Amino acid sequence: MxxxxxxxxxxxxxxxxxxxxxxxxxxxxxxxPDARHHIGVGLTSAINVKxxxxxxxxxxxxxxxxxxxxxxxxxxxxxxxMYSGSVVVGGNAGAIAGVAIRGADLVIRGNMGSRAGxxxxxxTLCCAGNANFMAGYMMYGGRIIILGDSGERVGExxxxxxxxxxxxxxxxxxxxxxxxxxxxxxxxxxxFLDRYQLKFKGTFKKVANAGKKLRYATSxxxxxxIPFFTFSGETDYWNAKVxxxxxxxxxxxxxxxxxxxxxxxxxxxxxxxxxxxxxxSGHEPDPVSKVNMYTEIGGINGATPLKLSMPVxxxxxxxxxxxxxxxxxxxxxxxxxxxxxxxxEGGMSDAQRDAAEQLIFQCLGGRLGWxxxxxxxxxxxxxxxxxxxxxxxxxxxxAKKVTKELxxxxxxPAGIDLRSPSRHPDILGAxxxxxxxxxxxxxxxxxxxxxxxLGAGRVRDDMKIAVKDGFDFVELDGMQGSTGAGGAExxxxxxxxxxxxxxxxxxxxxxxxxxxxxxxxxMGGIRDGIDAAKALCLGPxxxxxxxxxxxxxxxxxxxxCHVGQCVTGIATQDPEHEKRYQPAIEAQNIHRFLESxxxxxxxxxxxxxxxxxxxxxxxxxxxxxxxxAAITRLPYEPGYRDRHLELKAKVG
Amino acid sequence: xxxIAGIMYKGERDGLHAAQALIDMxxxxxxxxxxxxxxxxxxQATKGELKLRFFVGQGDEAVAAVARIQETLAQxxxxxxxxxxxxxxxxxxxxxxxxxxxxxxxxxxxxxVISIGESLxxxxxxxxxHEVDERYAVHKFTGTHGLGHVRLATESDVKPEAAHPFWAxxxxxxxxxxxxxxxxxxxxxxxxxQRDFEFRTDNDSELIAVYLADKLSQGIALKxxxxxxxxxxxxxxxxLVSTKDEIGYAKDRLAVKPMIMYxxxxxxxxxxxxxxxNRLFPGQALNTKEPPPGSYNTWSxxx
Numbered sequence: 001m002x003x004x005x006x007x008x009x010x011x012x013x014x015x016x017x018x019x020x021x022x023x024x025x026x027x028x029x030x031x032x033p034d035a036r037h038h039i040g041v042g043l044t045s046a047i048n049v050k051x052x053x054x055x056x057x058x059x060x061x062x063x064x065x066x067x068x069x070x071x072x073x074x075x076x077x078x079x080x081x082m083y084s085g086s087v088v089v090g091g092n093a094g095a096i097a098g099v100a101i102r103g104a105d106l107v108i109r110g111n112m113g114s115r116a117g118x119x120x121x122x123x124t125l126c127c128a129g130n131a132n133f134m135a136g137y138m139m140y141g142g143r144i145i146i147l148g149d150s151g152e153r154v155g156e157x158x159x160x161x162x163x164x165x166x167x168x169x170x171x172x173x174x175x176x177x178x179x180x181x182x183x184x185x186x187x188x189x190x191x192f193l194d195r196y197q198l199k200f201k202g203t204f205k206k207v208a209n210a211g212k213k214l215r216y217a218t219s220x221x222x223x224x225x226i227p228f229f230t231f232s233g234e235t236d237y238w239n240a241k242v243x244x245x246x247x248x249x250x251x252x253x254x255x256x257x258x259x260x261x262x263x264x265x266x267x268x269x270x271x272x273x274x275x276x277x278x279x280x281s282g283h284e285p286d287p288v289s290k291v292n293m294y295t296e297i298g299g300i301n302g303a304t305p306l307k308l309s310m311p312v313x314x315x316x317x318x319x320x321x322x323x324x325x326x327x328x329x330x331x332x333x334x335x336x337x338x339x340x341x342x343x344x345e346g347g348m349s350d351a352q353r354d355a356a357e358q359l360i361f362q363c364l365g366g367r368l369g370w371x372x373x374x375x376x377x378x379x380x381x382x383x384x385x386x387x388x389x390x391x392x393x394x395x396x397x398x399a400k401k402v403t404k405e406l407x408x409x410x411x412x413p414a415g416i417d418l419r420s421p422s423r424h425p426d427i428l429g430a431x432x433x434x435x436x437x438x439x440x441x442x443x444x445x446x447x448x449x450x451x452x453x454l455g456a457g458r459v460r461d462d463m464k465i466a467v468k469d470g471f472d473f474v475e476l477d478g479m480q481g482s483t484g485a486g487g488a489e490x491x492x493x494x495x496x497x498x499x500x501x502x503x504x505x506x507x508x509x510x511x512x513x514x515x516x517x518x519x520x521x522x523m524g525g526i527r528d529g530i531d532a533a534k535a536l537c538l539g540p541x542x543x544x545x546x547x548x549x550x551x552x553x554x555x556x557x558x559x560x561c562h563v564g565q566c567v568t569g570i571a572t573q574d575p576e577h578e579k580r581y582q583p584a585i586e587a588q589n590i591h592r593f594l595e596s597x598x599x600x601x602x603x604x605x606x607x608x609x610x611x612x613x614x615x616x617x618x619x620x621x622x623x624x625x626x627x628x629a630a631i632t633r634l635p636y637e638p639g640y641r642d643r644h645l646e647l648k649a650k651v652g
Numbered sequence: 653x654x655x656i657a658g659i660m661y662k663g664e665r666d667g668l669h670a671a672q673a674l675i676d677m678x679x680x681x682x683x684x685x686x687x688x689x690x691x692x693x694x695x696q697a698t699k700g701e702l703k704l705r706f707f708v709g710q711g712d713e714a715v716a717a718v719a720r721i722q723e724t725l726a727q728x729x730x731x732x733x734x735x736x737x738x739x740x741x742x743x744x745x746x747x748x749x750x751x752x753x754x755x756x757x758x759x760x761x762x763x764x765v766i767s768i769g770e771s772l773x774x775x776x777x778x779x780x781x782h783e784v785d786e787r788y789a790v791h792k793f794t795g796t797h798g799l800g801h802v803r804l805a806t807e808s809d810v811k812p813e814a815a816h817p818f819w820a821x822x823x824x825x826x827x828x829x830x831x832x833x834x835x836x837x838x839x840x841x842x843x844x845x846q847r848d849f850e851f852r853t854d855n856d857s858e859l860i861a862v863y864l865a866d867k868l869s870q871g872i873a874l875k876x877x878x879x880x881x882x883x884x885x886x887x888x889x890x891x892l893v894s895t896k897d898e899i900g901y902a903k904d905r906l907a908v909k910p911m912i913m914y915x916x917x918x919x920x921x922x923x924x925x926x927x928x929x930n931r932l933f934p935g936q937a938l939n940t941k942e943p944p945p946g947s948y949n950t951w952s953x954x955x
Contacts (some may be wrong), residue, residue: 007935032935035926053937056927072937075926076910094926094942095907113942114907133907133945152945428888428908430804431654431684431831431924438683461806468686468804512810 121411259561298449321484480525529600690776
């Protein structure tokens with residue numbers, strides 16, 4: 001047993017030592033912990049760690065196989081996301097003990113705080129004292145054993161798993177009910193209690209899901225899709241889209257869900273033009289060789305940056321909304337073009353990891369598929385706060401797509417209409433977020449860039465928080481961003497447009513003088529290299545493509561992504577549909593699209609007289625509409641629209 | 653978005669440590685709020701005397717502000733006993749026997765008031781606990797209890813006047829530190845403004861302070877005022893309030909914002925995180941308590 005004294009060295013150094021001793025199979029004792037945060041985070045070796053005193057937030061978080069003993073109390077987020085192993089706490093635990101665990105035994109000899117076991121998937125969380133408010137909140141699986149009283153609203157919106165209460169069930173949460181306990185279950189509980197020398201003589205009440213909210217009561221009728229052009233047109237007041245909407249709402253009695261992007265006309269990059277007349281450009285046969293496009297993202301605070309052959313990335317899109325084959329194709333294309341891919345929600349598949357040379361691993365509130373092992377093999381970590389298509393809302397994955405295989409990766413019951421939590425269990429403010437970001441850095445040895453995905457809402461405040469919380473870069477997603485499934489009205493009416501988002505972001509950073517302290521990747525309805533070049537002129541460090549790559553890879557834009565029967569095999573989990581999708585071929589299509597983007601950005605940059613994409617700037621642009629002029633503070637030059645149309649007519 | 657701390661020593665003799673204890677506790681949770689740090693300290697009160705502290709800045713700006721302050725003090729028959737210009741503050745002790753609320757509003761119109769009280773003195777500025785201590789010699793304060801706050805500025809700017817603790821504008825000796833967000837802020841503020849209360853900032857913490865001070869001035873006990881605050885205030889909050897002889901807390905029903913407390917024979921300490929409490933007792937495992945959602949309590953000086 002090696003002793004580590006936290007009165008002498010900081011936690012960061014201590015964690016490195018603990019991991020080193022772990023690799024050697026050496027047990028560790030930590031003295032003078034004094035409730036410091038992140039003790040033991042990121043440990044993946046089967047050693048014993050004894051903490052002589054109290055530990056702070058995320059004690060034993062993001063670990064696998066290790067066994068922890070804490071003599072006294074622990075702070076919030078005990079055992080966050082643990083896979084296997086155990087923690088025994090001699091005193092009390094703060095809020096969200098056992099958050100998002102995927103296995104492991106957690107034993108708390110005292111009381112535990114609110115929302116214990118939130119979004120847990122498997123394993124056992126046992127509290128010998130009393131639990132507090134909303135124990136088992138949104139849990140998907142595993143079991144919670146409470147020897148004392150349950151606290152108010154136990155089992156709030158639990159989707160799966162069991163909660164056994166030895167004391168009083170003070171009140172039941174939404175969609176929870178008390179059910180009978182059978183003999184074998186009790187035997188297992190007794191065995192568990194014996195294993196940890198917990199004495200309990202009473203009987204248990206069992207709380208489980210009541211099944212009223214797991215699925216929407218009436219499914220949406222399948223209809224023939226209206227072509228996007230008609231769908232987005234606003235010429236006819238009571239048009240086909242409005243009528244369809246009313247018919248379906250008359251059936252289901254709630255908001256509708258659909259996939260794909262927004263359909264409303266909004267101020268966008270198409271309302272900007274280049275100030276310089278580029279009609280004579282295009283004569284340079286090899287613009288790519290004339291322009292430096294290499295861009296690094298994520299390295300400004302010392303992490304290993306993503307190395308991009310051009311200032312372009314793939315936007316986060318989930319495995320779940322998209323098929324495994326599609327994620328694989330996008331990953332392959334990202335490698336072929338020398339840029340970075342992003343897992344989106346729902347975990348990292350081996351196929352995707354192998355396909356993408358540079359891969360950002362995204363962490364969402366449900367922690368679906370999130371785990372320490374994939375964190376360690378990622379090239380960047382990203383905390384999703386929201387997305388442009390539906391800022392403030394969680395993901396939606398209809399039952400048809402929640403197959404057995406997908407459910408297993410995510411750690412949830414199969415066949416439910418999955419409404420991912422709209423917020424993180426352990427990020428309830430900018431102050432908690434600081435501690436969360438630090439946890440990720442601790443777990444991965446401060447090597448990986450940590451980014452935040454922000455849907456454009458209150459961009460000004462959010463950007464300031466992002467800088468203060470120490471993120472390396474922001475993926476800023478405007479209202480024109482698409483989604484696999486979202487409330488139809490939300491997609492059309494919530495958020496702010498991409499051009500407005502980047503302006504607010506830059507203004508915010510300028511206000512507090514920190515533009516050089518964070519990088520920005522802008523996304524949300526960027527369609528091609530010309531859009532990309534205009535976007536880059538506005539000031540982000542890079543841009544990202546989502547929907548464009550999906551369309552390049554065969555999407556037919558039917559807007560039925562949420563249904564799960566995608567005929568192209570893209571937005572489906574049905575093997576029969578998925579087998580139509582040929583990842584190797586589609587990867588080439590997506591790659592060729594990305595190369596067209598490279599060519600277009602290079603051509604515009606070269607034609608503007610520059611040799612480096614970083615020279616693109618807002619003085620190169622004018623606004624074609626008063627709205628976009630007001631948003632961007634660029635000169636309003638409607639005359640350029642005529643020139644633009646003239647040029648189009650000539651070329652057309 | 654921040655960290656909070658509060659301490660009350662039960663015995664008179666240990667009272668000297670309150671300021672130093674708060675510096676240590678806030679240093680322990682500075683990660684929750686690197687932008688600014690503040691202290692609400694309660695020293696010896698002298699009957700008929702008021703302590704006032706203002707933001708005046710430096711140079712010509714400060715000279716002009718101090719002149720306005722002194723003029724307004726004279727208009728309200730407040731006689732200066734002692735004064736000093738320290739950091740960006742002007743601190744003055746006056747002899748005053750009139751209506752405090754009217755006097756306070758007049759002073760507010762003259763300059764940026766940080767606090768007014770017989771016993772209360774608020775020190776707050778940008779920077780960490782040690783920086784603010786260095787600038788204002790916080791550790792030299794003597795007193796039995798007080799509150800502290802570290803702030804991460806989100807919705808308002810990083811300005812010293814947006815730092816916490818907040819004084820209950822118009823009411824002597826009442827201070828508040830708050831972690832969270834009051835979502836029915838404007839509704840509650842308009843209700844109080846209808847009754848001629850004035851607000852100096854758009855910060856929701858000032859609202860809580862004025863809300864509680866209003867109840868206290870109606871003769872309602874602090875504990876009862878905290879109880880009703882949980883019903884009346886909407887949002888996520890953990891806050892601490894202090895008066896000349898009491899400290900109290902309230903926590904919202906959703907238990908979104910952290911709070912942890914420790915009590916022994918000598919003291920009561922409350923903080924956002926146990927790591928702050930442990931700063932007072934290095935190397936010891938403490939028997940702490942996390943207050944449940946929707947709870948409130950007060951402690952008063954036994955003397």
